[in-house]
Amino acid sequence: MIDLVVVVGPTATGKTELGVEMAARLGGEVVSADAFAVYRGLDIGTAKPSRQARARVPHHLIDIADPRDRYSAGMFARDAETAVAAIRARGRLPIVVGGTLFYVRSLICGLFPEPDRVPLLREYLQSAWGGRPDFIRRWLELIDPAAADRIAAGDRQRILRALEVSLTAGRPITDLWQQEIGRAPRFRTLVMGVALPREALRARISTRVASMFAAGLVDEVRGLLAAGVSAEAHAMKAIGYRECCEVLSGRMSVDEARDRTKTATGRLAKRQMTWLRGEAGTVWLQGAGEAALTQAIAEVEARYGSSAGPA
Numbered sequence: 001m002i003d004l005v006v007v008v009g010p011t012a013t014g015k016t017e018l019g020v021e022m023a024a025r026l027g028g029e030v031v032s033a034d035a036f037a038v039y040r041g042l043d044i045g046t047a048k049p050s051r052q053a054r055a056r057v058p059h060h061l062i063d064i065a066d067p068r069d070r071y072s073a074g075m076f077a078r079d080a081e082t083a084v085a086a087i088r089a090r091g092r093l094p095i096v097v098g099g100t101l102f103y104v105r106s107l108i109c110g111l112f113p114e115p116d117r118v119p120l121l122r123e124y125l126q127s128a129w130g131g132r133p134d135f136i137r138r139w140l141e142l143i144d145p146a147a148a149d150r151i152a153a154g155d156r157q158r159i160l161r162a163l164e165v166s167l168t169a170g171r172p173i174t175d176l177w178q179q180e181i182g183r184a185p186r187f188r189t190l191v192m193g194v195a196l197p198r199e200a201l202r203a204r205i206s207t208r209v210a211s212m213f214a215a216g217l218v219d220e221v222r223g224l225l226a227a228g229v230s231a232e233a234h235a236m237k238a239i240g241y242r243e244c245c246e247v248l249s250g251r252m253s254v255d256e257a258r259d260r261t262k263t264a265t266g267r268l269a270k271r272q273m274t275w276l277r278g279e280a281g282t283v284w285l286q287g288a289g290e291a292a293l294t295q296a297i298a299e300v301e302a303r304y305g306s307s308a309g310p311a
Helices: 015-026 051-056 073-089 101-109 119-131 133-143 145-150 156-169 173-181 198-214 217-226 241-248 254-277 289-304
Strands: 004-008 028-032 093-097 189-194 283-285
Touching (some): 015 028, 015 051, 015 093, 015 289, 073 101, 101 254, 119 156, 133 145, 145 156, 156 173, 217 241, 241 254
Parallel strands (some): 004 093, 028 093, 189 283
16 A cells, blocks of 8 residues: 655746645645745745645645754654655555755655764865865765766765765765665655656746746845845755846846846756656656646556555
8 A cells, every 4th residue: 555655857847836736636646745835935936836736735835844944854753754654654645746855855764874074074074165165066976977067066065964974974975875766765765756858848947937937036035034034045046046046136136136046946857857767666657737637646546546545
């Protein structure tokens, strides 16, 4: 019998809507696996499910963290496991939906035990990044090309952490992740992937970003900063939010921010697909919308019967 269903895919492929429809038709509840939708106040740029969708189907792990704080994969694994257990206890089907693939993996496989931190190494890496971030990125590329390819070039936190763990452990952080993948999953899981042709996805990203700026993304960021959220907070590293911070500091125009957000979102989608291609056992849905929904429901019912919820 099924433990949970997971819906993954690049950004802007319609995962959120698909998850809501699946939950509505299969008697399920959605567990969000989005690293930034956890933060209260980050609404427009994270494309959170609408209030109507959340009223129609219960959602979990949205708006649970203060944007002044940092929410981690370890915290997600703990909170998601609790949510999954509670959903199953109600006799309903947990449907994990999101594009933060490291979060999904942390839930299914658990996190590897990280080596002890070395404060002097961390201080050195942080200092080096401040002067020569290109040197730090190149160092990670030499030690762990897979991690360097997977992490955005400007993601200081993840680059420094990947390099710190690799140097401290004496082996690439990717090897440690792969070691965890080899372990038996903690749940009986059906993972379904949503993908679109490149041009179609590019068009959807362009439309989404334009809609976000038209809906007031810059004003949302202005409000967060006025409420005391630092521009350096982890929450403000989300695509779109960091660009709006540049607008509000006078270093970038709105048009430039919109264009850079589109470019960054496209690069994120490419990295997500690169990650997903390496995930064995993923069932790929064909198309989007109703076609993807019909296939997704059929996949669940074919494996677990017409009543997909826990026994």
